[in-house]
Amino acid sequence: MDFENKDSGRAGIAGGDPLPPGDWEQSGRAARIEAIYTEHHPQLTRFFKRRAPTQDVGDLVQEVFSRFASARGGLAALVERPSAYLVKSARMLLAEYARADGRHHRDRHDSFGDEHQGAVDPQDVLEARDVLRRAERAISRLSPLTREIFLMHRFDGLRYPEIAQIKGISVKTVESHMTKALAAIKRARGRQ
Template sequence: MNYDDEAGKRGLAESDPMPPEEWRGFTATARVEAIYTAHGPELMRYFRRRAPAQDVGDLVQECFRRFTQSRGAASSLIERPAAYLVQTARNLLAERIRADGRRMQADHGPFEEQDHAGPDPHAALEARDTIRRLADVVARLKPKTRTIFLMHRIEGLSYEEIAAAQGMSVKGVEKQMAKALGAIRRSRQDGR
């Protein structure tokens, strides 16, 4: 949309800012367009120095949105639109700074050493050594005891299910589990 052509059709030139006393014969839209033509570039320069380039257009648009929705703009427009627009621009930038501060504050959390330190290498080595010792103990168990122990602890089967699968009594499964657990307990005591 070319504003120069439309302004020329209405009898307004880009370089013709109109003071409030001359606005009586024009519609509110023409008045706002005249104010935009007169003060839009000033606001653009103001925001370019103080805000990221990608936000300049949005900030200018927000200034004029607030200007057109103000009570003074609805009745006879504001007598000094430049002052109103500059104050609106300052308020927008202040609001933006406060919002950025709240966002940054919300993004920061307390630093807890245990949360950021990572895994303890000594604890990892001890765990790995314990697992290796337990695997050795389980490997040394008699085949029937080892099978029953693995069915219960690894596969999660109950004593009744193991007894049915192995063709033995539940009491026999309990004795085999007691043997396996006793061997593991003894190896842990020896490892200390």
């Protein structure tokens, strides 16, 4: 193909040559936004996972990128630091959701007045207290080591290996003591 225009003597496009698409520039922007999405999607997903309910994470990430793509009259692809821009947008979106959520919960708020005070069945309360007393009694009857291991796990939140290290015993021994404690509590709860 000859790029010289024979009429003017300069390089150019010949009259019969096809022209580039009119949205050539738009296509470049779309590719840049897609590259930004691919690069920053995991970062935004982690950001929202730490701050929002799991079921909302995908929607929030999508909303941030939707706003990004339509920002600045379609010139968002030209942002120099898209990461900072996206994180700022994510923070603003979380603030919006928090305000909307607060309004939603305020509308659904139900104060506990006199009409709700009689809603709890006294029989259920008495049964729950009885079960709790029986469990406390069963725990108090455990051997001191079994009781201490049970309380360390259930109330202090220590894991079996941590308890084993503190007590200087094996993890299997901790498991054995926990099995004894749980069986005693189950037996006590089963007695009526």
